[in-house]
Amino acid sequence: MKIAIFVARRLVAMVAILLVVSFLVFCLLSLAPGDPAIILLGGPSKATPEAVAKVRAAYHLDEPLIAQYWYWLQGVLRFDFGRSIRSQLPVFDSIHERFPITAALAVYSFIITVVIAIPLGLAAGVRRGTRLDRTVTAGSLIGFAAPVFALAVFLIYVFAVQLGWFPVYGAGKGTIDRIYHLTLPAITLAIGQIAIIARQTRAATMDVATQDYVTFARVRAVPARTVWGGYVLRNASLPVITISGLVLAFALTGAVLVEQSFALPGLGTLLVDSVNALDVPVIQAITLLTAFVILSFNLIIDVAYFALDPRLRRGVGA
Amino acid sequence: MTFDVRLSDLSLEQPGDEPGREGLGVLAWLCLGFVVLLAVVAVIAPLIAPYDPYLQTIVDSNQGPSSKHLLGTDELGRDIWSQLIYGTRTALVGPTIVAIGAGLLGTFLGLLTGFRGGWVDGVTMRVIEIVYAVPPLIVAIVLVGILGGGYWLAVVVLIFLSAPADVRVVRSAVLAQRELPYVAAARAVGLRGARVATRHVLPNITPTVSANVLLQFVGALVALSGLAFLGLGVAPGTPDWGLMVAENRSNLDINPWAVIAPALLITLLAVSVTILGDRVYELLSGRRSVG
Numbered sequence: 072m073k074i075a076i077f078v079a080r081r082l083v084a085m086v087a088i089l090l091v092v093s094f095l096v097f098c099l100l101s102l103a104p105g106d107p108a109i110i111l112l113g114g115p116s117k118a119t120p121e122a123v124a125k126v127r128a129a130y131h132l133d134e135p136l137i138a139q140y141w142y143w144l145q146g147v148l149r150f151d152f153g154r155s156i157r158s159q160l161p162v163f164d165s166i167h168e169r170f171p172i173t174a175a176l177a178v179y180s181f182i183i184t185v186v187i188a189i190p191l192g193l194a195a196g197v198r199r200g201t202r203l204d205r206t207v208t209a210g211s212l213i214g215f216a217a218p219v220f221a222l223a224v225f226l227i228y229v230f231a232v233q234l235g236w237f238p239v240y241g242a243g244k245g246t247i248d249r250i251y252h253l254t255l256p257a258i259t260l261a262i263g264q265i266a267i268i269a270r271q272t273r274a275a276t277m278d279v280a281t282q283d284y285v286t287f288a289r290v291r292a293v294p295a296r297t298v299w300g301g302y303v304l305r306n307a308s309l310p311v312i313t314i315s316g317l318v319l320a321f322a323l324t325g326a327v328l329v330e331q332s333f334a335l336p337g338l339g340t341l342l343v344d345s346v347n348a349l350d351v352p353v354i355q356a357i358t359l360l361t362a363f364v365i366l367s368f369n370l371i372i373d374v375a376y377f378a379l380d381p382r383l384r385r386g387v388g389a
Numbered sequence: 390m391t392f393d394v395r396l397s398d399l400s401l402e403q404p405g406d407e408p409g410r411e412g413l414g415v416l417a418w419l420c421l422g423f424v425v426l427l428a429v430v431a432v433i434a435p436l437i438a439p440y441d442p443y444l445q446t447i448v449d450s451n452q453g454p455s456s457k458h459l460l461g462t463d464e465l466g467r468d469i470w471s472q473l474i475y476g477t478r479t480a481l482v483g484p485t486i487v488a489i490g491a492g493l494l495g496t497f498l499g500l501l502t503g504f505r506g507g508w509v510d511g512v513t514m515r516v517i518e519i520v521y522a523v524p525p526l527i528v529a530i531v532l533v534g535i536l537g538g539g540y541w542l543a544v545v546v547l548i549f550l551s552a553p554a555d556v557r558v559v560r561s562a563v564l565a566q567r568e569l570p571y572v573a574a575a576r577a578v579g580l581r582g583a584r585v586a587t588r589h590v591l592p593n594i595t596p597t598v599s600a601n602v603l604l605q606f607v608g609a610l611v612a613l614s615g616l617a618f619l620g621l622g623v624a625p626g627t628p629d630w631g632l633m634v635a636e637n638r639s640n641l642d643i644n645p646w647a648v649i650a651p652a653l654l655i656t657l658l659a660v661s662v663t664i665l666g667d668r669v670y671e672l673l674s675g676r677r678s679v680g
Contacts (some may be wrong), residue, residue: 092522216659218611220618221652222639224634227647232642278523305648318415320524323421327527328615332638341525343619346534358531 074377081373085366092362093147097140099349099358107290108132114146115155151205153358157348162356165341172242173326175249179257180322184264189311193304199277205267214266219325224261228348230255236387240334256333259327264318271314272293282306309380312372319368323361415666419659425659430673431477442475451643461644463637469647475628476651479611479617480658483544485611490548492602495555496591502556503563504586510560517553525550526612533621540623543616546608551605552600558601562594596673603666607659614655630655 100107107117108126131142146153146298152162195207229241243252280303288298301352327339334340338357345353349389430437439459446466455463460469502510520528529551533543566572567590575585614631616622623629630651637647 078621087618088519088522091519095519099535102532106536148522212663213656213660215662216607216611217656218631218652218659220615220631220634221656224638224648224652228641228645232645296493324524324526328618331619342530346530347620349535351535353533354531356394358523358527361524361527365524 096355096358153352155353156350162352169338169341180260183261188268189264192269193276196273196276211266211270214262219328220332242335256329260329271311275310279303279306316369422662429478431481434474438471439476440471453644460646463647476630479518479629483613484606484609487547488602488606491551491555492502494552496559497560499556500586503560510576520553543622547609562597565595566590600670602668603662607662642660
């Protein structure tokens with residue numbers, strides 16, 4: 072019951088933040104230099120008086136800003152973000168078309184990250200001070216600091232241009248070809264995430280490994296697998312989950328640069344192309360979608376905390 | 390709940406590690422040397438660059454490394470080596486301004502919110518929560534793009550997008566300090582809050598602030614070069630490492646140096662300053678001596 076109250080409170084906060092963000096996103100149209108009607112028409116060349124009048128009526132541009140926002144928000148709640156200025160297609164369709172590539176890239180890189188980062192971090196934390204530990208620590212520092220697009224050109228040069236193992240650009244056709252084309256981009260995107268998660272796992276493991284209950288379990292000759300897998304990893308998972316919000320933000324930002332680097336037609340390239348063409352409705356939709364994804368994810372993390380840590384469940388509302 | 394990277398997460402050596410050497414250490418000295426070298430190059434660029442980085446000689450376009458052009462030329466026949474030398478300027482100036490600007494703004498707001506609490510704290514924290522709803526670089530892409538692009542616009546936008554991280558770091562450091570006896574003692578002798586905050590608390594959080602400024606430099610460097618790479622930062626044609634990567638990408642098979650060298654320099658600079666930030670924090674916080 073207390074959990075329900077906690078979740079409800081977080082949900083209300085999330086909706087409130089989303090509303091404020093949606094208003095700011097809406098204001099992007101007024102922020103762009105020039106008459107909104109001409110921007111929505113795609114430039115002065117297409118702005119005949121009749122067309123301007125039509126757009127002004129369609130977007131309620133003659134009414135106060137807050138009224139315009141209200142009309143816009145009603146559309147957004149029905150997934151109607153208006154029409155793209157460039158393609159004249161509904162924004163929702165453009166996003167729907169691009170979404171699978173970005174989603175596939177994100178999931179692919181996430182799998183790579185988890186498979187590599189958790190064992191590495193755990194091993195480094197357990198075997199503290201060894202060469203493995205130092206390599207992981209130094210490697211994760213480099214992986215965290217290096218810009219994504221720089222990593223992309225290094226990998227493209229070595230594995231696509233020199234060795235010819237992977238294609239340089241494009242997203243491929245069909246499932247197998249798609250996976251093949253997305254491998255190098257997914258690895259590029261994963262490097263930074265691996266750096267963050269491996270480091271956090273290492274620190275959390277070291278912290279947990281010095282706890283009395285671990286020492287005691289080892290004294291009792293509990294099998295090493297149970298100690299490290301069951302006791303240490305499980306308790307170390309909490310700090311790792313804390314950092315996952317940062318990883319998601321990192322992944323979303325990285326996806327924009329990775330898609331641009333590998334010429335993948337995903338949401339990131341759609342955002343950059345729309346920004347360059349001042350296609351405001353598409354920009355608004357993608358920005359709001361990003362905020363929605365991040366805030367929902369944070370909510371899920373908060374709830375996951377309670378699922379993983381029984382101590383917190385007792386503490387709610389206290 | 391915060392999702393910022395804490396400094397301890399970035400530290401090469403975690404608490405509990407065996408105490409290391411005193412001083413900066415060889416690695417950090419190398420990093421410092423590299424950064425100083427780049428700064429010197431940025432100042433004396435016109436003296437050491439063999440060519441004008443803007444000079445287009447179409448007959449010499451798309452060349453590989455030669456005695457005439459150390460790292461070859463780009464599509465328009467511009468000398469890569471000279472562009473790299475001039476590129477130190479945008480690589481150092483913008484991130485420095487962002488790191489210091491965000492550091493000042495963030496430290497002021499962090500001290501204010503952490504020390505005073507109350508509605509100022511509440512409002513600032515809500516605003517930061519809203520800013521964090523979209524990743525900073527995506528906000529930067531959208532804002533800089535809609536407002537028309539440009540290096541200095543990007544710098545200003547990044548100051549405001551980086552400051553919230555400073556506010557959070559400083560605020561939590563202040564909250565920890567506020568409970569210590571020296572603050573109560575300073576208050577007890579009748580010092581005003583502002584004086585206690587600036588003269589007593591601020592010096593104690595200096596390690597956190599300085600290390601954070603270095604981390605913000607790295608963040609700004611990656612963001613600014615990323616924006617340039619996306620065509621939203623420096624104007625086309627400017628010698629800038631991020632822009633060089635973007636412009637010469639299509640010729641990766643003809644002259645890889647034109648792409649690899651700027652990408653490598655950005656990475657090296659980012660890693661060097663990260664390591665320096667790590668060491669500065671350790672040295673100033675005296676963690677070594679505590680054990």
